[in-house]
Amino acid sequence: REAxxxxxxxxxxxxxxxxxNGTVTRFEGAMATVNLGKVEGVLPKxxxxxxxxxxxxxxxxxxxxxxxxQGTRVRxxxxxxxPDLVRRxxxxxxxxxxxxxxxxRSLAREAGYRSKVAVSCIDQKIDAVGACVGVxxxxIKNIVEELAGERIDIVRWNDSLQVLVPNALQPAEVEEVILCPMLGRVIVLVKEDQLSLAIGKRGQNVRLASKLVGWDIxxxxxxxxNEKLDKALEAFNSVPGAPADLAENLxxxxxFNFDDLSVIELDQLAELAGGLSxxxxxxxxxxxxVEAERQEREQxxxxxxxHAAGVTTGRGGKPAVQREVAPAAPEAGAVAGSVETPGVDAPKVETAGVDAPVGAGVDPAAETAVPEAVEDSQLQPSADSSIATGAAESETAEGKAEEIEAAESETTAEVSAEPNTAEPVDGEESLAHGLGAESAEVAAGSGGVSLKPHQGDSTGD
Structure with missing residues (x-):
């Protein structure tokens, strides 16, 4: 067995x-056991x-x-x-x-989300990217299906970082690439509208591009x-005992900051400082x-x-909602008619047969005087003002009814109307008086014509 x-x-x-290739035989929790033929393998979660x-x-x-x-077995x-799965x-x-x-030439992967593959071809007549994608x-579709829908970016490899870095950051458009060999860093300049696209969702695009090229981006x-350059120049000029040209060389x-300067090698610093001891x-x-630690503590x-301010000002980091106290509104039923008050919708008075607009026939002075009284919280309307307002609207309604009656008397020879016995609402007189709202018979010439208004129609003809 050991052999x-x-x-x-x-x-x-x-x-x-x-x-x-194997077949799943059983599960132990989330771990799958795969039969590989002569032996079994495990696929952990x-x-x-x-x-x-x-x-x-x-x-x-x-x-x-x-x-x-593992004992007498092989695990x-x-x-x-x-990443070797994508390569194979x-x-x-x-x-x-x-x-x-x-x-x-290079491969970077975040399993289940995205992969970047850099390819090159020894034959210049063959398009390496097109051959990998296929007709x-x-x-590439078969590879994506095997990887459960993982997105794959195929990048054209180039030995020059000035060309490779923009290719790795596609689909973002790059303006300029600045190399910093001493730090192993690449500074990439993009436009404002391309910044989020170059960084990617949660930094995924720039992170994979950095793995692909092997440099920090x-x-x-x-x-x-420009803002970083100004701050760095000011900070490095404050270093005691530093030569005048050291800041520019750094x-x-x-x-760009003291954190970068704290990890520099002494021989490199001496070279930049012009032979400093x-x-x-x-x-x-x-x-x-010391300065890097101080800045870190301040940050x-x-x-x-x-964070503390966000907790105190509101829940979940949001500022607390400040509510303004509105002026006290008058009691319900205290003001009748069409008197308008701030923040209160004026009631609409419905009359039988005619839809009169709110505030029709009311003195405008009564409306303009109300807001000042409300702000002073001295609005004390009485029952007399309510009755007076209702009476004014009743007079307006009666005037319209008389105009309708005069128009009908010109075209009809004889009008017989049955008076409306309905009680007036809120001190208003019925507009149906003289119109025969319930029924009306009009005799014209030798023949009689019966006119009956539609049921439920509150608008007069």
Missing amino acids: ERDQLFDDFLAQRGALV SEQIPGESFRVNERVRAVVLEVRK IVLSRVH LFEIEIPEISERVIEI RGSR DIMTREEL IEQGF EEACQTIVDFAE AAQKAAA
Whole structure:
């Protein structure tokens, strides 16, 4: 058994990073056990693509991540989140890669979300990116389906960082690339409308591009760069014992703050300072470390103060809602008719047969005098004012009724009307008096014509 175990161990140790096929046999919690033929492998939850799930007897592809001896058996750990899985799938689906015509120069992956693959071709007549995509995306589509819909960006490789970095940050448009070799940093300048696209969702695009090119990438606008340059020049000029040209030399190499200066090598600092002694360089580095720690404490205190202010001003960091006290409104029923008060909708008075607009026939002086009285909280309307307002509206309604009656008397020979016995509402007289709201008979000439208004229609003809 030990000899068989050693043979299996040697076989799978040689296949580390290779793609294997297996069948899911059982689950132990979230960990899946995969049958690989002679031996079983395990696929932990941490090595599964986020969001994917398997069923028993389902076939699965994974790469061999780890092989180790465990008693009389061999334990094989599989992975579906390792970048080698994308590399092996490219080799299977794209013949030019397996034939070494197209080469994968670099690969960066965040499993389940996005991957960037940089490819190059030794034959200038072959488009490396087009060959990987395939006709209408036929080749890359199979890889995306195997990776549970993971987005894949294929980038054209170039030995020059001035060309490779803009390619890696696609689809964002880059204005300028500034290299800082001493810090291993690349400063990328973009327009304001391209800033969020270059950074990506939660920094995903710039993070993958940085892994792909192997350099730190700092994305900013030109205005932000100028602001950083001014602050850095002012800060470095305050360093005691520093030469006059040290600040400019540090900025040219991409040093923008004391945190960057605190990690510089002494020989590099001496070179930038024009042959400064080792003791003087150590003094500058110590000063930079102290200033970096001080600035870090200040930033932490500012964040804590802002967080505390956000908690006290409102729930969830939002400012508390301040409410203004409005003037006291008059009691309901105290003002009748069409008197308008601030913040209170004037009631609309409905009359039988005629829809009179609110405030018709009312003295405007009565309306303009009310807001001042309300602000002084001295509005004390009496019952007499309510009756007077109702009487004014009643007179207006009667005037309209008389006009309608006069118009009908010109075209009719005889009008017989039955008076309305309905009680007036809120002191108003009925407008149906003399109109025959319930029924009306009109005799014209020798023949009689009966006119009956529509039921439920409150508007007079």
